[in-house]
Amino acid sequence: AQSVTQLGSHVSVSEGALVLLRCNYSSSVPPYLFWYVQYPNQGLQLLLKYTTGATLVKGINGFEAEFKKSETSFHLTKPSAHMSDAAEYFCAVRTAAGNKLTFGGGTRVLVKP
Amino acid sequence: DTAVSQTPKYLVTQMGNDKSIKCEQNLGHDTMYWYKQDSKKFLKIMFSYNNKELIINETVPNRFSPKSPDKAHLNLHINSLELGDSAVYFCASSHQGANTGELFFGEGSRLTVL
Numbered sequence: 001a002q003s004v005t006q007l008g009s010h011v012s013v014s015e016g017a018l019v020l021l022r023c024n025y026s027s028s029v030p031p032y033l034f035w036y037v038q039y040p041n042q043g044l045q046l047l048l049k050y051t052t053g054a055t056l057v058k059g060i061n062g063f064e065a066e067f068k069k070s071e072t073s074f075h076l077t078k079p080s081a082h083m084s085d086a087a088e089y090f091c092a093v094r095t096a097a098g099n100k101l102t103f104g105g106g107t108r109v110l111v112k113p
Numbered sequence: 114d115t116a117v118s119q120t121p122k123y124l125v126t127q128m129g130n131d132k133s134i135k136c137e138q139n140l141g142h143d144t145m146y147w148y149k150q151d152s153k154k155f156l157k158i159m160f161s162y163n164n165k166e167l168i169i170n171e172t173v174p175n176r177f178s179p180k181s182p183d184k185a186h187l188n189l190h191i192n193s194l195e196l197g198d199s200a201v202y203f204c205a206s207s208h209q210g211a212n213t214g215e216l217f218f219g220e221g222s223r224l225t226v227l
Contacts, residue, residue: 034215038154043117043203043218088154099144099168099209101216103156 023091136204
């Protein structure tokens with residue numbers, strides 16, 4: 001079985017400050033890892049993904065995440081927050097052979113001017 | 114062009130009624146999903162179909178019945194609606210053969226049961 005834990009249901013950052021969203025996963029086999037973003041009243045959009053290869057992955061809108069197998073983590077960062085980054089962020093995991101994408105509980109990001 | 118489209122976007126109905134939500138994807142994917150997002154934003158998979166065949170059926174009341182007439186469509190019918198069914202239902206699709214498993218989501222259908 002696989003699971004995802006996102007530490008912190010709400011994160012508040014100032015515009016221009018670092019955004020750090022934490023994600024830890026549990027999987028018995030090598031995982032595929034994803035970060036999705038959900039803007040208000042919209043569906044989920046893929047920010048970035050890790051499957052194999054380079055452990056630091058870059059996504060859209062200046063976000064990046066690093067897969068750390070030893071820590072079973074896939075934290076999401078952005079060096080400088082923008083007002084438009086205010087949204088709900090979801091970490092998700094699936095296995096290479098699996099059909100199911102399992103989501104964490106989500107982290108709401110608030111950006112203060 | 115909308116890749117994954119759901120209708121209706123909003124649905125308000127009384128307890129005990131039956132309602133359906135439709136989903137269509139034009140991405141050429143072979144796998145489609147229904148996810149439920151509750152009021153706390155928690156996302157949980159309900160069903161998945163691959164080429165019209167049910168492959169994931171989570172612990173969902175049998176009042177919920179998915180139907181996939183072809184691989185581009187996956188509908189969700191709900192009988193005898195209850196207050197606890199109020200949620201946002203998301204349809205998604207993916208290509209099972211791809212090695213990334215990325216899901217593409219619709220914009221959601223917000224169901225409110227009164």
